[in-house]
Amino acid sequence: MGQKSARKFEIQRTTKETDIQLSLAIDGSGNAEIDTGVGFLDHMLTLFTVHGFFDLSIRAVGDIEVDDHHTVEDLGICLGQAFKGALGDMSGICRYGHSYVPMDETLARVCVDISNRPYLHYKVTVPDQKVGNFDTSLAKEFLRALVLHGGMTLHVDILHGENSHHILEAAFKGLARSLGRAVAPHQKIEKQLSSKGML
Helix, strand or coil, X not given: CEEEECCEEEEEEECCXXXXXXXXXXXXXXXXXXXCCCHHHHHHHXXXXXXXXXXXXXXXEECCCCCCHHHHHHHXXXXXXXXXXXXXXXXXXXXXXXXXXXECCEEEEEEEECCCCCEEEEECCCCCCEECCEECCHHHHHHHHHHHHHXXXXXXXXXXXXXXXXXXXXXXXXXXXXXXXXXXXXXXCXXXXXXXXCC
16 A cells, blocks of 8 residues: 655555565655664665655564565565655656765666666675675665566666675665656656657
C-alpha cells in the first residue's frame, strides 16, 4: 500500500520475513531517520539521503537472525517503489543524472536514467566479503531491487579503489548525486523527456 502527496511517497511492506515502513520526500534537505537493523546499510542510506538532498525515514524489522539478505533486498524494493510513486508519470524531470565521486583512493562513476526500463550494470570489485558484519555482495542485491521496482537504468563502475568501505560508500554517494540530478525539475520540460512522447 502506498500514499502519494506531491513528490512524497510512503510505503508499508509486511511479509513473513520483513516489516518495513518507509517515507521519502524527493524535495528534501538531507534529513535521515534510518533504522534497518543492518548497521552498515543504515550508514549507506544515511549518506545517500544527505548527498541526494532527500528526506528519508525508514523503520525496518527483519529476520537478521538468519542473515541480512531479506531485509536489504526488501529495502531496495521499498525505496524503488517510493521513488516511482513520488515521481508519478515522470513528467518534467531531467531524467538523466551522472556523478563521479572520489573517496580517498576510490573513484566511483554512477549514471542513472529514469527510463521505466529497469537495468543494472554493476562493475564493482570489493576486496572483502564483509565490512563489519555486512556481506558486501548484498549491495548489488539492494541496487538490483531498487532499479527493478523504481524503473531505472543504473550503471555503477568503480574506476579504482582498494578499501571495501570506501568502495561501497563512494558507490552510494554517487547514486545519491546521480538520482538527485535525474529527479530534478527541468525548466524546459513539461511532459516526459522522450522523443517517443512517453517513457
